[in-house]
Amino acid sequence: MIDRLLAGTTATQRLGRGTLVGLALFVPTISWISQLTLPGYLIAAGAYALMLGVFMVCVPPGPGRWPALAGAWVLCESLRSAWPFGGVPLSLLAVGQVGGPLAAVARVGGVLLVGLITVAVGLAVSGLSEGGVQRRSGAVALALAGLVLGGALVAPRGADTGRAIDVAYVQGGGPQGTRAINTDERKVFERHLEASAKVPPGLDLVLWPEDVVDTDGPVQDAEEGRELEELAARLDTTLVVGTVEGVSETHWRNSSQVVTRDGEWTDRYVKVQRVPFGEFVPMRSFIERFAPDTLASRDATVSHESGLLETPAARLATVISWEVFFGHRARSGVAAGGELLYNPTNGATYTGTLVQTQQVASTRLRALETGRWAVQVSPTGFSAFVSPSGEVFQRSSQVEARVEVRRAVPLRSGHTLYVRWGDLPIRVVALLMVVVGWVLHVRSRRAISAPEGSTGRDRVAHRHQNQ
Helix, strand or coil, X not given: CHHHHHCCCCHHHHHHHHHHHHHXXXXXXXXXXXXXXXXXXXXXXXXXXXXXXXXXXXXXCCCCHHHHHHHHHHHHHHHHCCCCCCCCCCCCHHHHHCCCCXXXXXXXXXXXXXXXXXXXXXXXXXXXXXXXHHHHHHHHHHHHHHHHHHHHHHCCCCEEEEEEEEEEEEECCCCCXXXXXXXXXXXXXXXXXXXXXXXXXXXXXXXXXXXXXXXXCCHHHCHHHHHHHHHHHHHCCEEEEEEEEECCCCEEEEEEEEECCCCCEEEEEECCCCCEXXXXXXXXXXXXXXXXXXXXXXXXXXXXXXXXXXXXXCEEEECCHHHHHCHHHHHHHHHCCCCEEEEECCCCCCCCCHHHHHHHXXXXXXXXXXXXXXXXXXXXXXXXXXXXXXCEECCCCCCCCEEEEEEEEEEEECCCHHHHHCCHHHHHHHHHHHHHHHHHHHHHHHHHHCCCCCCHHHHHHHHHHHC
């Protein structure tokens, strides 16, 4: 549809129509933001739609439109995933393809390549429905998409190490639509203690969600720390828990920590990719003038760690909650030696299933990109196991208390092409496609403006006469 909307238009028309398409994309898919802040939702939807409109101005309206449109769309997704405020990689085309035939492409070029191939298939449909040159171009676009997909099916995807572990996730349950400021942290902790009573002893690894252990200082010095040590000993397992620890009057720390069956706290990963306006407030001194009563008073600390969490059972590539939307965070942990993906999260703030479903889809993408098994665990859902091919197993429902055990989860090694190369190659390809699109467009205009039958020298003279 957007291909047809951009054909034969002026730059102003492309800006307006691209923005309209952006509104159709973002208004429904990020509507969950309204549960936090309605003005913020409206601003975000409008800003991201306008960003898409600006990138559509970079698409020529005539010949060359197809490569430029695919490239411009990918560049827009790439920019939005990194800027502003560290990036907001929501509503990417890859999320809509994770259950479809193009998902395997992620292990070659991540979400950007999935987006590129998705646009290519759309353009192929647009061209095949027409005649002449458009139909031939559509067939070429479809053939290229098939070639990339075929390559993805035989591309490196990691390999089993020969070791496997027994893993449980613990979902404590509880109401949704809650805010931390109105929640009794102790009740959340106790729900997970109670649910953990259903975990069979002797497992290799027991995983808790994000944010369910909340203390004023280091968890090791708190009552909750001693209770967790006792739980790990009673279950005869390694326990990994999501902690929120007070650091100062202005900062707190969001991390995942490891306690062994011997009661030893052995490793900790502190979150890198923070949620803007949720875990930190950009331009705080300015924003506070307009919304002093609705902002969090403290910011989360930020680390620069790889995400690798060492446990006696396995090396975990850890992406805490929001980080699962960023391919480079899972890639970092796996490149550092991660054998299993671990996504502790907390979606209890939101009602409905929109955020939770998008997060499961993102965990599936991270599993595909890295060639690793993944475990997502949330206090109120969704929690699930995900295979390296993106299949979902033992997914929980919302609100319920749930413990799921999966035996013999394979630990994996080796790197996919995406882990090796990251997003840079696809960004370069996308930029070149925009350049090629404009080169084709300019050549077409020159050919049209030249008199029929004239030579190259005649065409130069003709242009001088026109000037």
